[in-house]
Amino acid sequence: MEGQAAAPAAGTVLNALATGTGSAFAIDEYTTATVELTDEDDVTGEIDGAEDADTRLIERCVELVTDRFGNGQGGHVETESEVPMASGLKSSSAAANATVMATLDALGATDRIDREDAARIGVSAARDVGVTVTGAFDDASASMLGGLTVTNNDEDELLARDTPDWDVLVWTPPERAFSADADVERCRQIAPIAEVVAGLALDERYGQAMTINGLAFCAALGFPTDPMMEAMRTEGVSLSGTGPSFVAVGTTDQLEPVRERWNDREGTVWLTHTQTEGTLTDV
Ligand SMILES: Nc1ncnc2c1ncn2[C@@H]1O[C@H](COP(=O)(O)OP(=O)(O)O)[C@@H](O)[C@H]1O
Ligand SMILES: O=C(O)C1=C[C@@H](OP(=O)(O)O)[C@@H](O)[C@H](O)C1
Numbered sequence: 001m002e003g004q005a006a007a008p009a010a011g012t013v014l015n016a017l018a019t020g021t022g023s024a025f026a027i028d029e030y031t032t033a034t035v036e037l038t039d040e041d042d043v044t045g046e047i048d049g050a051e052d053a054d055t056r057l058i059e060r061c062v063e064l065v066t067d068r069f070g071n072g073q074g075g076h077v078e079t080e081s082e083v084p085m086a087s088g089l090k091s092s093s094a095a096a097n098a099t100v101m102a103t104l105d106a107l108g109a110t111d112r113i114d115r116e117d118a119a120r121i122g123v124s125a126a127r128d129v130g131v132t133v134t135g136a137f138d139d140a141s142a143s144m145l146g147g148l149t150v151t152n153n154d155e156d157e158l159l160a161r162d163t164p165d166w167d168v169l170v171w172t173p174p175e176r177a178f179s180a181d182a183d184v185e186r187c188r189q190i191a192p193i194a195e196v197v198a199g200l201a202l203d204e205r206y207g208q209a210m211t212i213n214g215l216a217f218c219a220a221l222g223f224p225t226d227p228m229m230e231a232m233r234t235e236g237v238s239l240s241g242t243g244p245s246f247v248a249v250g251t252t253d254q255l256e257p258v259r260e261r262w263n264d265r266e267g268t269v270w271l272t273h274t275q276t277e278g279t280l281t282d283v
Contacts, residue, residue, distance in 0.1 A: 001037040003105030006030040007097035007279040009083040010090040010142040011168060011247035012240045013201050013210045015217050016153045017187035018194035022138030023201045023209070024090065025148035026275040027168050027247075029082045031091065032283060033098035035062060037075040037106045047095075048080040057092060058099045060125035065103035068121075069112060077102070084268075086176040088241035092131050093139040096122030097279045105281050115278065119144035120156050131180055139241070146278030150201050160202055163276045166235065166249040169258055171227060173244045173267040182242040186220045207236030207249065214238030214246070230261040249274075 008026040016022025043062045045055030058077045066073050077099055083091045100121045104110045113121075119140040126132040126140075134153035141149040147163040193216040200209035211228070217239050218225045227246045231237035235250035237258075248258050255271060262269045 001106045003035045003102040003107070004032065004283050005098045005101035005105055005279055005281045006032040006283045007094040007101070007143050008146065008275045009094050010139050011170070011249075012088070012213065012238050013148065013206055014138070014150070014194060014197045014213050015187070015241060016134045016136065016138050016151075017182060017184055017242070018191045019198070020134055020152060020154040021150070021159075021194065021198045022134065022136070022153055023148065023150040023198070024138045024142040025164065026142045026146045026278065027089075027170070028273045028275045029089070031079055031081040031083050031094035031098050033058065033077055033079045033095065033102040035075060035077045035099065035102040035106045037066065037070065037073050037103070040074040042074045044076050046076070046078045048078060050085065053085060054131070056129040057125055057131055058095055060128050061096050061099040061122055062103050064121050064125055065100055066107070069104060069109040070107045084172050086178045087172045088177065088239065088243045088245040089170070089172070090136075090139040090143060090241065092126060092179070093122065093136055093143045096125055097140060097144045101279050101281050110281055115144050116141065116158060123156060133179055133182060133184055136179070144279050146276040147274070148206060150198070162204065164206060164274055166274045167252050167255050168272050168274060169231075169248045169255040169262070169269065170272060171246045171262040171265060171267060171269045173265065175244050177243045179242045183221065187217070190216045190220050210236035210238040210249070227262065227265070231258045234258060
């Protein structure tokens with residue numbers, strides 16, 4: 001029994017590490033998971049092009065799905081990704097969602113659970129293996145449902161969803177920053193600012209929300225604000241997640257001059273678009 005699914009990466013409007021309320025939007029870059037279920041008890045995992053990377057998240061996703069919708073069977077899961085790992089673009093949520101939906105696909109069970117609950121399975125797996133601070137239901141819901149979501153990660157509750165139509169410029173520096181290593185205490189110190197950002201996001205003022213989030217989290221986590229200043233004439237710009245990537249949103253005309261500035265920096269700069277369909281099973 002084989003199944004496959006592809007889940008989009010996402011950028012940040014509000015990082016949930018300050019208050020537990022977060023907001024993210026899906027972008028048109030994917031992680032694909034292929035799951036083969038067998039009669040073995042064990043689940044093994046493999047990440048294409050990253051032999052030493054941690055496969056516990058995707059293995060746990062398969063286990064949680066076969067325990068609930070199958071007969072606890074094991075198997076093998078392999079991911080291939082366009083999303084750089086641990087760079088703030090929600091590679092973990094994309095890998096978890098793709099694996100959950102690929103396992104459901106292998107079991108012929110994609111219709112037996114709604115999308116929000118399917119995202120909650122990936123969140124449980126991420127908590128079980130310790131790759132997240134809050135569970136990151138903000139990132140998981142954006143990647144599973146598509147569009148932009150605002151969530152309460154303490155309750156895994158969806159507060160709002162919208163489908164803004166933006167071009168998205170991404171700069172990913174060469175270094176990596178694992179969310180589990182983030183300085184949560186410093187993030188909590190900016191809770192009053194995060195509350196303002198949550199209010200703006202719930203008021204659909206996403207660009208302003210993002211930019212304030214970015215300035216505050218750059219300060220809290222020790223990232224430079226120059227990349228933000230270079231993008232102040234866009235709709236919004238932010239450090240994505242716990243970094244090191246930055247995302248700017250708006251029209252191509254607004255983003256082109258920023259692309260030129262960000263191209264002078266080390267790392268990769270690319271232009272993509274918001275994604276509204278969420279995790280895809282017809283791949
Ligand atoms: N393609 C992938 N396949 C399997 N697991 C992945 C993949 N990408 C990320 N992960 C998991 O997510 C972890 C990184 O999560 P995190 O630090 O939150 O980064 P990000 O901000 O990109 O989500 C990795 O250590 C790994 O466990
Ligand atoms: O682990 C977590 O709870 C979170 C990690 C961060 O994202 P990244 O994984 O992209 O750094 C953050 O933006 C999100 O709101 C919550």
